[in-house]
Amino acid sequence: MAERGRRHRLLLRGGSVVAPDGEQRADVLVEGGTIVAVGPGIDVPPGTEVLDASGCVTGPGLVDLHTHLRQPGREDAETVETGARAAALGGYTAVVAMPNTDPATDSAAAVRAVLALARVACVEVAVAGAITVGRAGERLVPFAEMAELGVRLFTDDGRGVQHAGLMRRALEYARPLGVVLAEHCEDEELAGGGSMHEGAWSSRLGIPGQPSIAEEAMVERDLGLVRLTGTRMHFLHLSSARSVALVKAARAEGLPVTAEATPHHLSLTDAEVAGYDPVFKVNPPLRTAADVLAVRAGVLDGTIDAVATDHAPHPPESKEEPFDMAPPGMTGLETAFAVAYGALCLDAATGAPPWLTAPGAAPRRASVAELFGALSVVPARIAGLDVASGHGGPIRPGARAQLCVVDLAARWTVDPATSASRSRNTPFAGRELVGRVRHTIVGGEAVVVDGKAVR
Amino acid sequence: MSRAGLLSVEDLGRQGIVEILHLADSFAEVSERAIPKVPALRGKTVATVFFESSTRTRLSFEAAAKRLSADTMTFTAATSSVTKGESLRDTVETIDALGVDVMVVRHGSSGAPAQVAGWVDACVVNAGDGQHEHPTQALLDCFTLREAMARRAGADPVDDLAGVRIAIVGDVRHSRVARSCVLAFRALGARVVLVGPPTLLPPTTEGWGVEVAHDLDAALDEVDVCYLLRLQSERLREALLPSLGEYSERYGLTRERARRLDPDLVVMHPGPMIRGVEIAAEIASSPRSLVTRQVHNGVAVRMAVLFRLLAGDLPAPFPGMSGGMSVGAEVVEAAVPVAGGARRG
Incomplete structure (x- = not known):
């Protein structure tokens, strides 16, 4: 990362800072990558870069546990550099790069290759490893060797580990390494190759569906394996009400599990597929309104720890195939904050975009601090990025400056053409959102200023 | 656009x-x-x-x-x-x-x-x-049924199918014809029952306005029209059925089953027919068949x-x-x- 001199000074002026008991009016002064002062009306010497934060809140930079950067292998869809830029525009200061690249990140050499690419990225890129070689579900990757390079999260994401016996061995083997195994829960036999949620819409549209049980059966299996092995596990993108209930019960039992949900599973239902636009094809699939409400409730009650994007770029031509032939996946880095804010913090009375308001409003709304908890604090902890490089706050003197500044009142309409991603497959195109990232500060350096990427 | x-x-x-x-x-x-x-x-x-x-x-x-x-x-x-x-x-x-x-x-x-x-x-x-x-298939089926019902009543064709009872039989789950026919028949006021084993029916018919049945003989006693769908052999490979024989026996319009039918009941099929599986050869060519119409x-x-x-x-x-x-x-x-x-x- 380019250093602007060790003593480069930066002031975020005129805004508020996120705190558990509401936002506090405060400026934030950063020097040489570290926060040196937090408080109202900080005076600064000349030569300080001043960013206008008026009307905004400053929170810890967002941390995405689930980003597909596509490099190596599918540079037509995304590169580490372009994906990182999209992340920065979305307020992220760190992302975890998923291992389903080509070749897969299943060896120390492959980890080193992605880390090398990450050096040009404008946000921190942590590397997740596969659980099995080539994500083929047959042989374990060298967990220890990869963990020594800093890999903290292992997953065959895109697929679940189909063989229960192999998953048991993976959990047992990984236990002493202090790493986290993360599962994309999908029993492929039960999913039956379906391209959307199985239910009233799939029946009507004539699109073979995958039933919720395809996800839930693997959640249940893996919870049993955690009970058996005692190894920590993280559940990726939960999408069904029953999955959330299973994880909730497991946590009540004291099992060491965490879970995430995506912005799209917090906001969209399978009714979106009615127009057959493959941009709405995703795995796990968009489900029913009842599932959306259950996933929201799961975040609100803490069953689901983190909101993670599952940013999955695909080039336009691949999303212009027929629905059953198009690849699953949606981009999400640039819209995640606003979608989650609208779905979790706002309601009709407080200005949520109408398309995000649920009938029969959720029991309560999340505070802004809780939203940053799910988008930054907790994911940073799960990925081990809190200790390593100061992601996930708190915002106080002495902490490394990983920050984002968000205008919570800004209303905007998503235009895929302006995305920094190489791909355009956002399901939110043309939709109104509330809450927009103004500045992003990575390690003390402003990489997004006034909504524009400067690197 | x-x-x-x-x-x-x-x-x-x-x-x-x-x-x-x-x-x-x-x-x-x-x-x-x-x-x-x-x-x-x-x-x-x-x-x-x-x-x-x-x-x-x-x-x-x-x-x-x-x-x-x-x-x-x-x-x-x-x-x-x-x-x-x-x-x-x-x-x-x-x-x-x-x-x-x-x-x-x-x-x-x-x-x-x-x-x-x-x-x-x-x-x-x-x-x-x-x-x-397959919307035009459903439209030509409505046209054909309206013609047949008029002939049966000895009157000019009317604009709807009000009161006509139709069984759609077989692989509804995978059938585009069935989806269009349900919409068209229902729009014209017909009563529709879908008949087949659960593996060949849609996961849900919520909102379709149809009944669902698994016993063909009982269903046929209650209808004016038996609309048969083609059964593709790949359904066997997908293990949705134990055998073609069992399917024919339970859901095919066999000779024996046809013999018990009301003489006025008409039979339709969108083609291509697999004679001997969903429909016995002689029924396909019998006067009650509307297939060529x-x-x-x-x-x-x-x-x-x-x-x-x-x-x-x-x-x-x-x-x-x-x-x-x-x-x-x-x-x-x-x-x-x-x-x-x-x-x-």
Whole structure:
């Protein structure tokens, strides 16, 4: 990362800072990558870069546990550099790069290759490893060797580990390494190759569906394996009400599990597929309104720890195939904050975009601090990025400056053409959102200023 | 974005279906003439764009277009650049650029015609997409049933199928014909029961307005029409059925089962039939079978669909429609919506 001199000074002026008991009016002064002062009306010497934060809140930079950067292998869809830029525009200061690249990140050499690419990225890129070689579900990757390079999260994401016996061995083997195994829960036999949620819409549209049980059966299996092995596990993108209930019960039992949900599973239902636009094809699939409400409730009650994007770029031509032939996946880095804010913090009375308001409003709304908890604090902890490089706050003197500044009142309409991603497959195109990232500060350096990427 | 085409029976509603049946009445008369041709769509081009094989649907659309004096173009995936890896979008945009007014699209994927409609200027007619819909099949089935019910009652055809009880039997889950037929039959007031083993019925029929049954014999006692669907042998490989024998025994219209049927019950099948599996050979050719009427009526119904889609473009009266072309003129009257219905008089 380019250093602007060790003593480069930066002031975020005129805004508020996120705190558990509401936002506090405060400026934030950063020097040489570290926060040196937090408080109202900080005076600064000349030569300080001043960013206008008026009307905004400053929170810890967002941390995405689930980003597909596509490099190596599918540079037509995304590169580490372009994906990182999209992340920065979305307020992220760190992302975890998923291992389903080509070749897969299943060896120390492959980890080193992605880390090398990450050096040009404008946000921190942590590397997740596969659980099995080539994500083929047959042989374990060298967990220890990869963990020594800093890999903290292992997953065959895109697929679940189909063989229960192999998953048991993976959990047992990984236990002493202090790493986290993360599962994309999908029993492929039960999913039956379906391209959307199985239910009233799939029946009507004539699109073979995958039933919720395809996800839930693997959640249940893996919870049993955690009970058996005692190894920590993280559940990726939960999408069904029953999955959330299973994880909730497991946590009540004291099992060491965490879970995430995506912005799209917090906001969209399978009714979106009615127009057959493959941009709405995703795995796990968009489900029913009842599932959306259950996933929201799961975040609100803490069953689901983190909101993670599952940013999955695909080039336009691949999303212009027929629905059953198009690849699953949606981009999400640039819209995640606003979608989650609208779905979790706002309601009709407080200005949520109408398309995000649920009938029969959720029991309560999340505070802004809780939203940053799910988008930054907790994911940073799960990925081990809190200790390593100061992601996930708190915002106080002495902490490394990983920050984002968000205008919570800004209303905007998503235009895929302006995305920094190489791909355009956002399901939110043309939709109104509330809450927009103004500045992003990575390690003390402003990489997004006034909504524009400067690197 | 193309002009409104015909992607789903839902695009028509009851009124649209009835209009097409009326238009088809006129065109059926044209088809009986020595020279079964009217100049209604002279100068228009209809392209059949089939990514999946077909016998009757393609020929029927081409015959319909020709009887309306439209020019026709034919595209088949097997002999096209698709085999060289050309994408769906590029393929249909290429055809569109040649200048076509109607693109009749068949594709193995549900929703493909709807996607095509978003990319081309031509009007798109869905000629069968995956397991979604086959609207013109449902329309010709309505036309055929209405004709059969009128013959049974010894009266002129009426506009609806009110009170007619229809069993749709077999692989409803994977059937685009069944989805369109349910919509069309229900729109016209028929009562529909879907009959088959649970593995061949949709995961849910919530909102379909139909009954579901698993006992064919009991269902047949309660209906006027037995509409059989084709059973593809791949359903066996997918383990949705134990054997073809057991399927025939429980859900096929076997000779024994047919013997017990009400003599007035009529049998329909969208084709292609697998004789000996879902239908015994002699029943397919028996007087209670409407199968050949379905195929026959397909041409007039597709003429009506093509005409209705392009009628808005045509001046009325238009050149070629004067001088001995009274049927054509009537048809135009009936098809062009006139403000306040003044010309209906």
